[in-house]
Amino acid sequence: MEHKMDLFSKETYRERRSKVMKSVSGGILLFLGNEESSSNFKDNWYPFRQDSSFLYFFGLDLPGLAAVMDLDADQVILFGDELTTEELVWHGEKPKLVDLAHLVGLQEVRPSKEIASYLAKSSQRRIHFLPPFRPENTMKLRHWLGLSTEALEDRVSVEFIKAVAKLRSIKSEEEIREITKAVNHTVQIHRKVMQHARAGMYEYELLGMVYGEALSGRGHLSFPPIITTDGQTLHNHRYTNRLEPGKMLLGDFGTETAMHYAGDITRTIPIGKKFTEAQREVYEIVWQAHRSAIASLKPGLRFLEVHLLACKKIAQGLKTIGLMQGDVEEAVQQGAHALFFPCGVGHLMGLDVHDMEDLGEAYVGYTDALQKSTQFGLKSLRFGKELEAGQVLTVEPGIYFIPQLIDSWKAQNMHRDFINYDKLERFRDFGGIRIEDDFLITSKGSELMGMPLESSPDEVESLRGNAE
Amino acid sequence: MEHKMDLFSKETYRERRSKVMKSVSGGILLFLGNEESSSNFKDNWYPFRQDSSFLYFFGLDLPGLAAVMDLDADQVILFGDELTTEELVWHGEKPKLVDLAHLVGLQEVRPSKEIASYLAKSSQRRIHFLPPFRPENTMKLRHWLGLSTEALEDRVSVEFIKAVAKLRSIKSEEEIREITKAVNHTVQIHRKVMQHARAGMYEYELLGMVYGEALSGRGHLSFPPIITTDGQTLHNHRYTNRLEPGKMLLGDFGTETAMHYAGDITRTIPIGKKFTEAQREVYEIVWQAHRSAIASLKPGLRFLEVHLLACKKIAQGLKTIGLMQGDVEEAVQQGAHALFFPCGVGHLMGLDVHDMEDLGEAYVGYTDALQKSTQFGLKSLRFGKELEAGQVLTVEPGIYFIPQLIDSWKAQNMHRDFINYDKLERFRDFGGIRIEDDFLITSKGSELMGMPLESSPDEVESLRGNAE
The missing domain is CATH 3.90.230.10 (Creatinase/methionine aminopeptidase superfamily)
Structure with a gap:
């Protein structure tokens, strides 16, 4: 099927990721994409809007994604799920997530449910995250990192924020x-x-x-x-x-x-x-x-x-x-x-x-x-x-x-x-x-x-x- | 200033409230209005959509409201805040919340921050709530009722749901x-x-x-x-x-x-x-x-x-x-x-x-x-x-x-x-x-x-x- 997602070249995204990975001293950079947002009942959605930093580094304009960059292992992993046949019936065929990932230069895609254990295994390392502005992402971070909402606010990574802000401030x-x-x-x-x-x-x-x-x-x-x-x-x-x-x-x-x-x-x-x-x-x-x-x-x-x-x-x-x-x-x-x-x-x-x-x-x-x-x-x-x-x-x-x-x-x-x-x-x-x-x-x-x-x-x- | 909110008569809302209060056996009915919903940063909002049950019983099409009906004391309280002068500068003059409350037949309005202590004082009584579908309302309920997300799901009031569904199913x-x-x-x-x-x-x-x-x-x-x-x-x-x-x-x-x-x-x-x-x-x-x-x-x-x-x-x-x-x-x-x-x-x-x-x-x-x-x-x-x-x-x-x-x-x-x-x-x-x-x-x-x-x-x- 025809692919309709508008993207820059895979080199663009690779270069952006490479730059941010070099700008932070160590640990794991955690990126949260956005979810669908409900208006008057769960499945009645506002038009989907992806997180802008997620768009900047990964380009993928789809709900339910997250990604990590392991700065020490020089590894980037996208977490997300393929549609089931039943979802296809309701929402239509989409390109496979693995194929979309290749278009933005990503090699490794894992199911969403694996991110919790991935982060748990890395709990002794510094996990950098940006300030969440949607409540569902606050809830995910609480759950994955085992922190209260107040503790999350204290743990937002200023080093990560500054690195992202520096890159995104200057337009190509x-x-x-x-x-x-x-x-x-x-x-x-x-x-x-x-x-x-x-x-x-x-x-x-x-x-x-x-x-x-x-x-x-x-x-x-x-x-x-x-x-x-x-x-x-x-x-x-x-x-x-x-x-x-x-x-x-x-x-x-x-x-x-x-x-x-x-x-x-x-x-x-x-x-x-x-x-x-x-x-x-x-x-x-x-x-x-x-x-x-x-x-x-x-x-x-x-x-x-x-x-x-x-x-x-x-x-x-x-x-x-x-x-x-x-x-x-x-x-x-x-x-x-x-x-x-x-x-x-x-x-x-x-x-x-x-x-x-x-x-x-x-x-x-x-x-x-x-x-x-x-x-x-x-x-x-x-x-x-x-x-x-x-x-x-x-x-x-x-x-x-x-x-x-x-x-x-x-x-x-x-x-x-x-x-x-x-x-x-x-x-x-x-x-x-x-x-x-x-x-x-x-x-x-x-x-x-x-x-x-x-x-x-x-x-x-x-x-x-x-x-x- | 001219009042632009579209409302039914105060008798309509009073009658609806009176009916639901008679349909549930006792305790407190808790209604959560919706908040503004963020797209790509906190203050960039999707068009506001009030919760439909809140609209049905209270009519007020504004973010940040909640209400309780005390079935035993036959008391209805709206929780919400008036705008500050600085908010008026950004968002324009609005009718006062107390005046809007009168238009829908409500007498008692208290500041938002009082709902937590109100509910805490009532913690020995049954607090009925409907299933939350927006994550910020889930977070509020967790906070106010001191429950985990899973416990919240168990505590949703089926009696309350059935009473609301019965009323809203038949259109006037x-x-x-x-x-x-x-x-x-x-x-x-x-x-x-x-x-x-x-x-x-x-x-x-x-x-x-x-x-x-x-x-x-x-x-x-x-x-x-x-x-x-x-x-x-x-x-x-x-x-x-x-x-x-x-x-x-x-x-x-x-x-x-x-x-x-x-x-x-x-x-x-x-x-x-x-x-x-x-x-x-x-x-x-x-x-x-x-x-x-x-x-x-x-x-x-x-x-x-x-x-x-x-x-x-x-x-x-x-x-x-x-x-x-x-x-x-x-x-x-x-x-x-x-x-x-x-x-x-x-x-x-x-x-x-x-x-x-x-x-x-x-x-x-x-x-x-x-x-x-x-x-x-x-x-x-x-x-x-x-x-x-x-x-x-x-x-x-x-x-x-x-x-x-x-x-x-x-x-x-x-x-x-x-x-x-x-x-x-x-x-x-x-x-x-x-x-x-x-x-x-x-x-x-x-x-x-x-x-x-x-x-x-x-x-x-x-x-x-x-x-x-």
């Missing part, structure tokens, strides 16, 4: 091609939404358009789409608002390719043909912050500095329209701008839209020397360390008017020197604006991933020219 | 309206696929159409859609085939309403305008089996008998085209027809597409007096017991040519008296045909749920008239 040419494919698909769907959104529609109609276009192109969604006229809510997963004239629509979504590399783009558009005057003023500020942040990208610069640059551009812009006041540098240092921009300016992207978030920001986005800040706003910056050629990141400044946060800060007299709360009252129902694109860090600076998508105020209004 | 008028809405939405999408499928398209393009139409109408999918030219694979979740002239397309999918009541319909169509002669012959057999099964539906009849009737119609039809032979009654009794129809003729439908599958078929679909058969084919019939007015079921006979199963049976000389293996060779690549609609059992017989959807061979060909 073939990975960049996959991400570009995801971004181009994402661009195409964004442009369609930007052209078709109309007053009177409901957000869920556009959600349907996004899913329809993504799946029709053999893609998946890389995260739950944000398609909302309440753009001030950063991770809004409700879709029940009606699009009203005078409001804006914020669309933040991306697709994954069949190999699960992600794209992630945000645009904010007027529901009508043109922004209102106030909307355009704020949009200009975000757009200039976006451009400045992009222009600053280069290897060696901490992404934290890119974030702070965007913060200052935002604070400066808000000062010109009278919502902030005082010294901009000082305002940003004290975190006053975070009332309007309470999140980070971007994040790594790859096999995960927030790449390797499961491995922990402390290792992926920061270093022992550069710890994450605890200041409101800055603490939401997932990646702060030095940029390196081969990294792929989003750049996504925004300005948000969040009534609950405004009320809370005002009641506590927070940053009164920097914020003009009286003028702010008029912006309570403004919503939020974010502009996001994806970039590859190069030896000289950065490159936009994929085709450009309209982002300047004029370009956006021109795309909306046919609206209503 | 308002539930029937919701299911009808789901079925009508499902019909509309099926008709669109039946009209738009064309040779040269890929299955995933139609998957995109189905998701797009479902979500655009504020629906969800009630299960992973089956949209395949490999209709012989019963639960096929791959979408990579190209639609080829001369083949058939089997579409088996349904939507859920915002309140999560399900629809579930299957149609099989020719890729071109007309069935081939062989396809039409087999289609006729399935369609007649479908009609016969529907005509037989009435209260008091065991659904097992409806299943066997469909099996006989299928065996009889296959005999007329020379694929089966010998005595039809005997062939069905011995299970020879299961080579072509290895699954059940239908299942209960409601808040779950396979209603209450998590509670266990032994209690939902069978009784102490009528146990499920272990015979291949019959053992996949999820519901066998007596029909009652108010039940909603699918009727979905089919004929499938499954090469692996044919080869396996032939090699074992299975049922040679009844099966003409020589003639069967020509059907190896035929695929599969299923026709499925949803029915309400009434006092007199049954009623089709929702609008009729074309199903006779002529009607289907007429819909396909504009194809290519």
Whole structure:
């Protein structure tokens, strides 16, 4: 039968495995693939999503797998089961697991049930594992290693995490091609939404358009789409608002390719043909912050500095329209701008839209020397360390008017020197604006991933020219 | 703020709770809501799906809830937390949990962290719980009740399961309206696929159409859609085939309403305008089996008998085209027809597409007096017991040519008296045909749920008239 799993060459996977095996000092590296995930009863499954590190080193996009790398014996073993005839009746013929294993350069495949005894026999050696983020994998680790959930947390291997994060952070040419494919698909769907959104529609109609276009192109969604006229809510997963004239629509979504590399783009558009005057003023500020942040990208610069640059551009812009006041540098240092921009300016992207978030920001986005800040706003910056050629990141400044946060800060007299709360009252129902694109860090600076998508105020209004 | 959660009246939920509380002899009924479910990292969530029994008794479509009913003190307590200001920034304002609780007739809401001590204080009493199907809920029960996973399985309350199954099996008028809405939405999408499928398209393009139409109408999918030219694979979740002239397309999918009541319909169509002669012959057999099964539906009849009737119609039809032979009654009794129809003729439908599958078929679909058969084919019939007015079921006979199963049976000389293996060779690549609609059992017989959807061979060909 035809083999439909999308894979890189076996040499790619072999090389990746060889590199991680050389990066950890000794013992056994244990990789857990994901299982099917149940929605409202056991056999009613969400779409299967393989663990990203498992995909990176083994490529096999199937549930119920695990693998070990014995660093001392230089041996790699895949654990998994062939389908029974009865399973074939329900789920269809699949290539044999041993044949798939060969396609990714693996020689040794053993039945799933043998992993428990394999690990038990190795209990005197160091068994390295990554932090589990699915409860079934936590339960497996408890069972196999005989540890409590708390003990598991202590025993996660930082050495292993760092080795994986180092490899996955720098994208190869073939990975960049996959991400570009995801971004181009994402661009195409964004442009369609930007052209078709109309007053009177409901957000869920556009959600349907996004899913329809993504799946029709053999893609998946890389995260739950944000398609909302309440753009001030950063991770809004409700879709029940009606699009009203005078409001804006914020669309933040991306697709994954069949190999699960992600794209992630945000645009904010007027529901009508043109922004209102106030909307355009704020949009200009975000757009200039976006451009400045992009222009600053280069290897060696901490992404934290890119974030702070965007913060200052935002604070400066808000000062010109009278919502902030005082010294901009000082305002940003004290975190006053975070009332309007309470999140980070971007994040790594790859096999995960927030790449390797499961491995922990402390290792992926920061270093022992550069710890994450605890200041409101800055603490939401997932990646702060030095940029390196081969990294792929989003750049996504925004300005948000969040009534609950405004009320809370005002009641506590927070940053009164920097914020003009009286003028702010008029912006309570403004919503939020974010502009996001994806970039590859190069030896000289950065490159936009994929085709450009309209982002300047004029370009956006021109795309909306046919609206209503 | 506007309240967007769809709910029945508080009296409905009160009445349901009152009934279940009267049906169990004593102790505490413990209900676990679902949590958010992670795909590739903790905070990248699949669309939230609440537990269906939790929805039935409490209506609240939010993660992180639990509830208890103290049968002796006649007290109901909801456990859950209000959002913090910081969560509001990310996820948006929601109605307060205490206000939502009032909408479903609940007076007492306590913080989540109190449930552990509440249950610990009650450890001398019987704590009834339903079988958990999500690993995080298994972990919670282990923790709260101090039991191992194996001990949990032993301690699941059969009395509680039976009480819930009895209530949920019979649909109220308002539930029937919701299911009808789901079925009508499902019909509309099926008709669109039946009209738009064309040779040269890929299955995933139609998957995109189905998701797009479902979500655009504020629906969800009630299960992973089956949209395949490999209709012989019963639960096929791959979408990579190209639609080829001369083949058939089997579409088996349904939507859920915002309140999560399900629809579930299957149609099989020719890729071109007309069935081939062989396809039409087999289609006729399935369609007649479908009609016969529907005509037989009435209260008091065991659904097992409806299943066997469909099996006989299928065996009889296959005999007329020379694929089966010998005595039809005997062939069905011995299970020879299961080579072509290895699954059940239908299942209960409601808040779950396979209603209450998590509670266990032994209690939902069978009784102490009528146990499920272990015979291949019959053992996949999820519901066998007596029909009652108010039940909603699918009727979905089919004929499938499954090469692996044919080869396996032939090699074992299975049922040679009844099966003409020589003639069967020509059907190896035929695929599969299923026709499925949803029915309400009434006092007199049954009623089709929702609008009729074309199903006779002529009607289907007429819909396909504009194809290519």
